[in-house]
Amino acid sequence: MKLRPLLLAASLAFSALLGPVGGVAHAERDNTPKELKHVGVDEHLDGQIPLDATFRDETGSMVQLNKYFKGERPALFILAYHSCPVLCGMVQNAAATAMKEIPWTVGKEYDLVVISIDPRDTPETASQKKASILAAYGRPGAESGAHYLVGDKTQIDRVASAIGFQYEYDERQGQYGHPAVVMLVKPNGQMARYLYGLEYDPRDLRIGLLEAANGHSISTIEQVILYCYHYDPQDGKYTLMATRVMQLSGFATVLALGSFLGIMWTRERRRKRAEVDARKADSLHHRTPVTEN
Known part of the structure; x- marks a missing residue:
């Protein structure tokens, strides 16, 4: 393994960790190695992935991206390449680590779509990388949702x-400079969120997928999670909204109090009704004539 490609990847990783500024992430232009001058991310939120773009999957079959975006479930979307000496593996392994910590499962609630940026990659190298990442993910049934x-x-x-x-x-080194980022895509193929760095908070991944799901198969609890968290473009992560939590807590308190009062009122009505019925029964007993033999 050559040292310079490692340094290039490390330099890029440091740039990626700087995160987005003002909602848009750019590689630093002034003091950046020339190999990274045109490396970065311009966020295209709600931008449409070209669904008619054609690729080969890990089995060698020709597919279009519309196969994976039919309006049914969101996707974790990654651009990488399989011979990358450092960064790509770190990004994908970090994603797999975060994926293991969330309740949703690849192939059930969302898909994993990874496209190689290296035209020299083959279905064989794609298959090997898929097997490696799924082994790290370690959740049964994910094969059908990883592409x-x-x-x-x-x-x-x-x-x-x-x-x-x-x-x-970089022709001289035969390697690619690219940002450390994973993306969350809506079921219709529109971009929902970009997450940066070499580690991904499972909470950010979960909320990002909930957000990307665009209302598809989201439970009440998950809707509450979406209500309470807000994406902060400065930090590149989701933060808890104190005002919303207070609102939700206030609503929960009113609901709990109302339920308590309702239960007490119902019990009191039943008690009074039982007393009235008892008095009626006692009155009828005393009015009934006694027949002597």
Whole structure:
């Protein structure tokens, strides 16, 4: 393993950890190595992935992206490449670690779609990477929802441009400079959220997927989670909204008090009704004539 590609990836990782500024993440231009001058992310929130873009999956079959975005469930979306010496593996393993900690399962509530940015990658290398990540994920049944795709540069660039993912190939080293980011995509293929860095908070991933799900199969508790958390573009993560928590707590208090009073009122009505019925029964008993033999 060559040292320079490692340094390039490390430099890029540091740039990625700086996170988005003003809702848009850019690689630092002034003091950035020339290999990274055009590397970064321009967030295209609600931007549409080209669903007619064509790739080969890990089995070698030709597929279009519309196969995975039919309006049914959201997706965790990653652009990477399989011969990357450091960064891509770190990003995908970090994603797998976070995925293990959330209740939703790949293949059931959401999909994992990974597209290689290297046209030299093959279905075989895609299959190997898929097996590696699924082994790290370790949850049965995920195979049906994990899709590793390879394709030519034209199709790769169509997708990268549509989502604002900027990468650059270093011909001298034979490696790619690219940002450390995973993306959350709505069931219709629109971009919902970008999460940055080499570690992903499971809470951020869960809330991002709930947000991306756009109302599909979300429980009441999950709706409450969405209500209480807000995405902070400065920090690149979800934060708890104190005012909303207070509102929700106030509502819960009123609801609990109302339920308590309702129960007490019902019990009191039943007690009084029982007393009235007892008095009626006693009155009828005393009025009934006694027949002597």
